[in-house]
Amino acid sequence: MEWEPKLIAFLCNWCSYAGADLAGVGRIQYPPNIRVIRIPCSGRINPLFIMSAIKNGADGVLTSG
């Protein structure tokens, strides 16, 4: 089986998370290898979160806000 990266995304509730919802409403298809963590604001993202995501085996981290 082809290797697929595992991605973790930290999305701001007010914009990017809403955007991800909208992709759903629009039935825009994308690969299922992303796991989203909703946060109250992109300011909430502690650099430690990114590091521990990678430590936990994430191949990429997306932060958006």
Add this chain to the structure above:
Amino acid sequence: MTNKPDKVGAVLVLGSGIAGIQASLDLAESGYYVYLVEKNPAIGGTMPMLDKTFPTNDCSMCILSPKLVECGRHLNIETLTCSELTDLRGEPGNFKATILKKARFVDPDKCTGCGSCVEDCPVKVDDAFNQGLGKRKAIYKLYAQAYPNAYAIDKAKCLKIKKPKACGKCLEACQAGAIDHLMQDETIEVNVGSVILAPGFDAFQPEQLFYYGYGKFPNVLTSLEFERILSASGPFGGHLIRPSDHKEPKKIAWIQCVGSRNCKLDHGYCSSVCCMYAIKEAVIAKEHTPYELDTSIFFMDMRTYGKEFEKYYDRARNDHGVRFVRSRIYEVTEATDGSGNLKIRYANEDGTITNEEFDMVVLSIGLEPSEEVVELAGKLGVEVNKFKFAEPPSLTGVGTTRPGIYVAGAFSGPRDIPETVMQASAAAGDSSVILSEARGTMVKKKEYPPENEVAGDIVRTGVFVCHCGINIGGVVKVPDVVAYARTLPGVVFADEKIYACSQDSSGQIKEAIEKYGLNRIVVASCSPRTHEPMFQETLKEAGLNANLFEMANIRDQCSWVHQSEPEKATEKSKDLIKMAVNKAALLEPVKGISLGMNHDALVIGGGVSGMNAALNMAAQGYKVSLVEKAASLGGIAASIRYGMKGEDVQSYLSELISRVNSNQLIKVYTGVEITEVHGFVGNFVTKLSSGDEIQHGVAIIATGGKEYKPTEYLYGQNQKVKTLLELESELADGKLNTAKNVVFIQCVGSREPERPYCSRICCTKSVKQALKIKETNPDANVFILYRDIRTYGFYEDLYTEARRKGVIFVRYATEEKPVVEAAGDKVKVTVTEHVLGVPMVIDADMVGLAAAVLPAENNKLSQLFKVPLNQEGFYLEAHLKLRPVDFGTDGVFMCGLAHGPKNLEENISQAKAAVARACTVLAKETIDVEGKCAVVNKKKCAGCGVCESVCPAKAVSVDAAEKVAVVNEALCKGCGACSSSCRCGALNVKGCTNEQIMAMINAL
């Protein structure tokens, strides 16, 4: 003798665009019950159709949707969609309104918004929301993020409504049983104390101007169609292509003033918003294309007169390379080569004629009132002006000709979003004034059982996985997911639901909480953005703290976006639930915080804005301290003689001052300044230079502005050169009665590198004064030397009148400014005439300089209240579009020239708006916050102060004595910026702790 009927503490708001939403929210938050009446099946108005908004380029939907949700969920706002106001009887304070609720054919309480019906509906209809550029079905939701999140059936198009035995496919698809083709219209009557008209506008139909070729040539579009093309949720998914052949355009033209400034069509007004939106569209279009897009805007005068607009225009021209062509358009024709391109034939300013080819032409269509609304206004006894807008009577900002009915938004005259929002708040404020005695009498309050203590209890998590009909269940193997959930640590119960959000599911969740002693709930279904509050209600009703809840979004972000990969979608659902369960185990109850508050107000600045704010506030029953730096009240209005509609400003002002002075609730302090400000919303203590100390709950900053004292054009050296304010006194005193030649020079000190903003009021003021001169002395020659004439809105009519009466308008270029020289008892003004390009010399008896509007000295006050100023020294609001009178700091508001240049009418409206916003705070007994705020671990805190510097809400500060950070829970918004920046790990956020986020990460 008749008894005066009691006042009703409810308001009817007609129209649910941003004006209706804002007015409803302000009223509901101030203790009134609101009936929000909307003719469409969803609230939102025009804003959801727009792609981005100027001048911030914010996504329109993104900034609107929190307000949609707040409005839709508000306990004291009853949204009546598909509804019309048909009759209104009674008097101010006590009206009976008749509302026709048209059949929606879908029960919004049962509809889950899943959309299964749409897939099966066979009828395709032009989508009006997408301006007809795309198709929708006969059963439809107005737009993706619509509230209510429910479908409706287009009666005219549905097969089954036409023939009861036909079709009915949607009935089979709908597992929620929400559809009823037999639903009937119904008429209801409600009691309200006042009415706010916020019905918005219609876009001008450009077919009537045949020379633009709209309707004939597919690549000639309206600006609204172009917005939909740019929008990611539009007909082309945000891909910039032209309709005829779906080719990417390389060269686009915008044509301004289509249906505006057109006397032939009885549209002799300026639509006020088109210049800015055209620039925005050009800039955003350029961002959309990976190639260099050629954009040209064909205009008469560029009217970028609002706050931060001129800089936007400068950037578009200088940085983005948008081309601006001052011109008159003759016609648009289609190229004969079959390319679908368009040819514009236009006259340049010097009279030469150019033919130019474009791939696409966008018509900047104007705003007009809708015919139905004008008809309704007639029925309600609300008079409209000659352009059929409900223009408010002089100096009321929001009034109409019928007492008890107020107007907000574009129906009162063309205006942009911030002005609409301001006016909506102001209309809410004026409604509160007449209804203050009935405040709080109609509002609903929900009672909950006492909360179970869960601290120290073993975690017992319940997981509910939703099928959402077939929306989730059709892709994700829900039974597998439920079985998996049962294996997760802490989970003692897991179940599946067809619709987790239905009434009976809510009952079942409550039962399960009781039966299994659940103390953490996870729902795996749709988006927490739409449904979390609803499930949290269920928890509260079951005696659990709302924060013991977590959602896994397995629909919007899983089954819907991985439709062809059911295995992987199931795996992803499991992961998302595991993350949620892990987080849930660490959830703790978050208690709301309640703080005492002072219900008095402080108004700073005793000009027209400040005095109106104080009076409006007092009329709502609040005590006000009004502080003025000068020895007497009045502000800059003391030197204004005439209003923009010819009002006698001095008599208005003296009446205002006497009303302020005689008001028992207003305490006036003159000749004093503010020296210290302590505290926060609800608990401010302000010290004055007189030694007085004022305790107050809110503050309104209305420090006004001043007229620039020019250094150019011989001002201050020659008696014949005056500023407009000085000239106005001379004019009123009859000193200009014999003048033969009077020259006005515009933009003196404005739109210059050191002051890159438009002072907004000077064009209209100059035109007004020119007309006054012509009135007393028709033989006088009056010249107005200008860069762009910015007589926005109905002031355009004055410009037309001035030209008709012979006022001579000469445009000058910035690189060739007029020259003013002393010449005996006259002054010689030389200007290069813009059409012929030759110098023109005027022997002027008087020169009026349209000097810039400057802010007051605001630095000190801005520091005391910790509120920001913009580059030019005016106060900077919390959000340029949707929070035009608020500051990021809670409890502090602003109005008048302190915010930016504006005329008297606009300042009054803004003052009322600031009061309405302040009253949403004062109407509460206590300051209640959710409690999801930052907490400091004092043992870890080093007192470095980084948190204080990053906090956007100014909620964190370092205690000087203890040397540790202290969070003001009343101000904290829970964004967590402090926590992320804390190098000691001393800061955490309640309701979203570091440990909880880590638990989610560790679940993977």
